[in-house]
Amino acid sequence: xxxxxxxxxxxxxxxxxxxxxxxxxxxxxxxxxxxxxxxxxxxxxxxxxxxxxxxxxxxxxxxxxxxxxxxxxxxxxxxxxxxxxxxxxxxxxxxxxxxxxxxxxxxxxxxxxxxxxxxxxxxxxxxxxxxxxxxxxxxxxxxxxxxxxxxxxxxxxxxxxxxxxxxxxxxxxxxxxxxxxxxxxxxxxxxxxxxxxxxxxxxxxxxxxxxxxxxxxxxxxxxxxxxxxxxxxxxxxxxxxxxxxxxxxxxxxxxxxxxxxxxxxxxxxxxxxxxxxxxxxxxxxxxxxxxxxxxxxxxxxxxxxxxxxxxxxxxxxxxxxxxxxxxxxxxxxxxxxxxxxxxx
Amino acid sequence: xxxxxxxxxxxxxxxxxxxxxxxxxxxxxxxxxxxxxxxxxxxxxxxxxxxxxxxxxxxxxxxxxxxxxxxxxxxxxxxxxxxxxxxxxxxxxxxxxxxxxxxxxxxxxxxxxxxxxxxxxxxxxxxxxxxxxxxxxxxxxxxxxxxxxxxxxxxxxxxxxxxxxxxxxxxxxxxxxxxxxxxxxxxxxxxxxxxxxxxxxxxxxxxxxxxxxxxxxxxxxxxxxxxxxxxxxxxxxxxxxxxxxxxxxxxxxxxxxxxxxxxxxxxxxxxxxxxxxxxxxxxxxxxxxxxxxxxxxxxxxxxxxxxxxxxxxxxxxxxxxxxxxxx
Numbered sequence: 224x225x226x227x228x229x230x231x232x233x234x235x236x237x238x239x240x241x242x243x244x245x246x247x248x249x250x251x252x253x254x255x256x257x258x259x260x261x262x263x264x265x266x267x268x269x270x271x272x273x274x275x276x277x278x279x280x281x282x283x284x285x286x287x288x289x290x291x292x293x294x295x296x297x298x299x300x301x302x303x304x305x306x307x308x309x310x311x312x313x314x315x316x317x318x319x320x321x322x323x324x325x326x327x328x329x330x331x332x333x334x335x336x337x338x339x340x341x342x343x344x345x346x347x348x349x350x351x352x353x354x355x356x357x358x359x360x361x362x363x364x365x366x367x368x369x370x371x372x373x374x375x376x377x378x379x380x381x382x383x384x385x386x387x388x389x390x391x392x393x394x395x396x397x398x399x400x401x402x403x404x405x406x407x408x409x410x411x412x413x414x415x416x417x418x419x420x421x422x423x424x425x426x427x428x429x430x431x432x433x434x435x436x437x438x439x440x441x442x443x444x445x446x447x448x449x450x451x452x453x454x455x456x457x458x459x460x461x462x463x464x465x466x467x468x469x470x471x472x473x474x475x476x477x478x479x480x481x482x483x484x485x486x487x488x489x490x491x492x493x494x495x496x497x498x499x500x501x502x503x504x505x506x507x508x509x510x511x512x513x514x515x516x517x518x519x520x521x522x523x524x525x526x527x528x529x530x531x532x533x534x535x536x537x538x539x540x541x542x543x544x545x546x547x548x549x550x551x552x553x554x555x556x557x558x559x560x561x562x563x564x565x566x567x
Numbered sequence: 568x569x570x571x572x573x574x575x576x577x578x579x580x581x582x583x584x585x586x587x588x589x590x591x592x593x594x595x596x597x598x599x600x601x602x603x604x605x606x607x608x609x610x611x612x613x614x615x616x617x618x619x620x621x622x623x624x625x626x627x628x629x630x631x632x633x634x635x636x637x638x639x640x641x642x643x644x645x646x647x648x649x650x651x652x653x654x655x656x657x658x659x660x661x662x663x664x665x666x667x668x669x670x671x672x673x674x675x676x677x678x679x680x681x682x683x684x685x686x687x688x689x690x691x692x693x694x695x696x697x698x699x700x701x702x703x704x705x706x707x708x709x710x711x712x713x714x715x716x717x718x719x720x721x722x723x724x725x726x727x728x729x730x731x732x733x734x735x736x737x738x739x740x741x742x743x744x745x746x747x748x749x750x751x752x753x754x755x756x757x758x759x760x761x762x763x764x765x766x767x768x769x770x771x772x773x774x775x776x777x778x779x780x781x782x783x784x785x786x787x788x789x790x791x792x793x794x795x796x797x798x799x800x801x802x803x804x805x806x807x808x809x810x811x812x813x814x815x816x817x818x819x820x821x822x823x824x825x826x827x828x829x830x831x832x833x834x835x836x837x838x839x840x841x842x843x844x845x846x847x848x849x850x851x852x853x854x855x856x857x858x859x860x861x862x863x864x865x866x867x868x869x870x871x872x873x874x875x876x877x878x879x880x881x882x883x884x885x886x887x888x889x890x891x892x893x894x
Binding site for chain 1: 634656663
């Protein structure tokens with residue numbers, strides 16, 4: 224029996240309720256996010272943009288999680304490495320590039336925030352900031368609203384392993400546990416808080432922290448999108464049944480430096496990074512799809528070409544788009560303060 | 568017109584707003600069956616239930632943070648901080664989050680949040696139950712800050728805060744709860760945020776203040792009237808956005824200005840008010856701008872002589888007003 228088949232001869236993804244089309248879409252999103260990220264690094268090194276914070280190595284978990292959510296009604300509070308996630312819930316490459324180039328039509332912030340600080344009411348992506356973990360109590364507040372208004376939506380919030388030490392994680396998780404709120408906390412444990420390794424941040428297991436707040440915590444291989452999908456699906460079902468929150472710890476590795484301002488070999492070795500590159504979720508998922516007989520090199524080549532064309536288009540679109548007007552910085556401090564500026 | 572205590576006016580505002588709009592709810596520590604440590608929310612749980620009068624875990628950042636989330640969804644939360652001294656754990660949520668949500672999302676999201684916090688001393692609360700925290704938040708664009716003195720304003724400003732589409736810090740003065748009693752009309756009204764109010768007209772000196780010190784100022788002004796000194800008294804009501812026109816108009820009325828607040832002088836609201844006057848009308852003044860404030864110490868002590876020394880009172884205010892009048 225091959226790895227891709229269960230005992231009854233069904234593929235693993237079919238046994239989870241995912242169609243061939245869906246897993247192929249997942250794969251394409253993972254690769255798109257990876258290529259987007261690599262392009263951002265290149266653009267920064269070329270001096271075209273100021274800054275990029277990377278999510279390379281975290282795409283599998285983000286896509287797996289997104290597919291387990293109800294993308295017609297759930298609310299999302301992603302953190303700054305979640306490019307694959309926001310692509311999976313509807314943000315386009317053009318929109319991401321507008322954000323990267325800090326342009327006026329950036330839907331996330333109109334060119335105000337650093338790239339990776341997502342937000343789009345249309346997509347139910349809640350605006351986020353740079354002080355880490357502040358989004359966790361916000362997610363609890365959205366879940367509280369769902370419960371009060373008797374709505375079916377679930378709230379999904381992500382954060383890093385470093386963030387799991389912030390008071391806002393613990394305060395938010397506790398409140399969600401007490402009130403059995405429909406929220407899923409996903410820690411993307413990429414082993415580093417900038418330069419500080421996990422063992423200098425956390426003495427126990429991150430997933431176990433949920434026990435103190437009265438709800439389940441599950442550690443899962445973050446390089447396996449189907450496993451993440453499986454635990455996320457269960458977490459969502461618990462939330463909808465009124466059984467409260469779940470903490471998912473997706474264990475992964477940050478393959479890229481923290482940001483374009485970081486020299487990671489000052490605190491970790493090339494050997495360590497290379498060893499983790501071998502565990503990368505993207506080639507592994509490709510091998511799985513090939514093994515299932517639904518993917519091959521010809522399809523791969525054509526997909527890569529398609530992604531490259533879309534990225535080229537988005538890059539040029541973002542580059543050529545206008546910046547905000549200088550005086551635009553004066554608006555949207557309070558409601559209605561732009562009334563006199565001629566409807567721009 | 569019915570008269571009522573300041574604290575009852577606050578409670579009535581919450582009750583009426585919760586009756587008017589089912590998205591309005593209260594959350595905080597001990598706000599439920601206990602009705603708050605000061606009884607500000609007493610009885611609300613009986614009318615509106617546990618869900619809309621929600622006792623939270625003791626964790627201020629989560630109280631404000633969850634309220635921000637609910638507000639972004641479209642609810643109208645009133646988050647109670649038990650004492651304003653205890654709102655500092657929520658400062659990151661207030662300054663980094665609530666204040667910047669509209670701005671950082673380029674007007675896509677907004678945060679119609681109210682944070683109620685009892686401020687001020689004179690109740691033997693010691694260092695950590697007596698502080699005036701407004702200067703920490705003052706100067707954070709994106710926030711609105713109100714500090715009512717009259718019972719009328721306590722109700723009207725809270726109703727305006729609940730209906731405001733942006734985050735509002737509502738600093739109620741705990742010493743005023745039972746000390747201040749006044750006319751509160753039946754039925755719905757609001758006091759607009761951003762507008763100061765002339766409490767008393769006069770042509771000799773202008774006194775600008777907010778919150779509890781106005782109680783002493785009005786007593787002193789009545790006594791000085793008999794001595795032939797006519798004070799013009801302006802209640803700022805809103806600290807941010809500050810009513811610049813109201814300040815300048817009141818200052819022009821007499822050309823002599825005294826600014827009074829319980830918060831310590833250095834870095835306080837008074838400095839900004841004085842700077843506005845200096846920038847706009849320095850040569851119209853007949854005396855240097857005076858300030859009467861709390862001393863520049865970390866906070867007031869619990870021992871009675873020390874607390875009395877820190878606090879303002881009628882005599883201190885009257886003396887300062889007199890000095891300005893004879894300048």
